[in-house]
Amino acid sequence: MEEKDYKLLDQYLQDELPDDQKAAFRQRIKEEEPLAEELKLRQQMHTYLRTKAQQPDLEAAMKNLGGTYFSPAEKATKIVPIARRRLYVGLGIAAAIALVLLVWNPFGSGNLYKAYAQHPPLALVEKGDALALAQQAEVAYGEKDYKTAYDLLNELTDLSSENVQLQLALGISALETGRTTKARQLFEKLAEGNSALRNYGCWYLALSYLKTEEFAQAKAELQKLDDSDPALYDKAAQLLEEL
Template identity: 25%
Template sequence: MELKLDRNRRLADYIYNDLGSEEVVEIEKEIARDPQLSEFYLLNMQVKDYLQAKIQLEEMRSDPQLEDAEQLADMAFDNESQDESHHEPVRIRPKRNRIRNMAFAAAVAASATIIIAVGIIPSNINQDRLFDRYYEPFEASDYSQRGEANETYREIAIGINNYVEGNYRQSIDQFGTLALDPLIQSEVQYYTALSYLGLEQFQSAQSLLESVLDGDNRFQLEARWYLSLCYLKTGEFDKASAVLGQLEIYDGMYKKDAQTLRKKLGRFRP
């Protein structure tokens, strides 16, 4: 699954011109020797066409001169009777509007469906969409099996389970009742930060994640990853790039995503 996701992301980067020259050569070789990948590439090129059509249609719909253009088209295509009876002309604009709206809706639906299916985002993506592409809640479902079986850790487990279930406010409240014992401070700060991140309170999450990095060695890689996403969301691209650069040093689950995300940050810098 991870290999497939990585391949899809590289293919998306290739289609939307986000790869270096060496990476372009490598993926073009893969496409040439893998029929399934070649077919997938062709499908994604069709998606790109859908996206471009969608953008053009959106621009047309927002053009203040669109109504005048439609009236001009009516004058060209309506077969108005010119006889002495002066019959009312047959107006076809409503039909044309319906066709245009249907085409617009179809293009939007097709684009959205295929993008969701293959995970491709166009190159004019903004930082919010880039965040959405890389952010996933932390998988902590096995925490109840960790640590000492005492009351403190049971209370921590309750807070973490609330986080896992998406009950972010309850998770924050639960951790707020725990004393900041040095032995559990990292857990309390880290999961509270993740809960704030789930609530899209990025400044609060950022502050806590920075504290985690100043603490002991637990959650160092995880905290860096989520901190980089906070910086991305708040527009602090240089800080995000620096943190991602630290993650690239370590062989782990965040290494590849850190590399590709850091490459993309340049497009958002003023």
């Protein structure tokens, strides 16, 4: 594929192509398998990012604690002076916040990494002898058994060295199992390429530095993302603000 094809893919996904160009591009998708595969991969990534939104951990923790300290159930008819009740409520709020901060430290780099390290799904398409191996790798990766996934994906890499989604999953598995150097080598290769996952290479390089508390390097990698993938670009901008 040529550089202009990647730009056309971005324009197509963002609905920026005129009708005549859109029709011509759709015809090319039917006739050119590499272009169709690249489009499918980008659509998977866009869908994943759009549907991955979750409530922040702090909001969930405060909601659970709120049910404990501010239960609507009537517990007793004992009359408590207003001043004392205010004191009890104030102490309850303070205790709730203190407990949340103790369990969930929003300023800790480890929690910041966990908040953003929401990994994309793995969908390998292999043929022949690699089919069973690919299925095992998908299952292990989906269950977050990254140690097993790393070993299986390593074997698959020998068979499909140009599969960028496999390379990304191998890098993520390496990062999650403490193989930081290996992970960064894989992410750098993706970041320097022209595939649909170039931005993901930059993103995961940034996360690898976030995990090791090298914040300057994390910021530098985040700033390399372009807006060809709007959802991932927005996540990077949000993380930059937090750093």
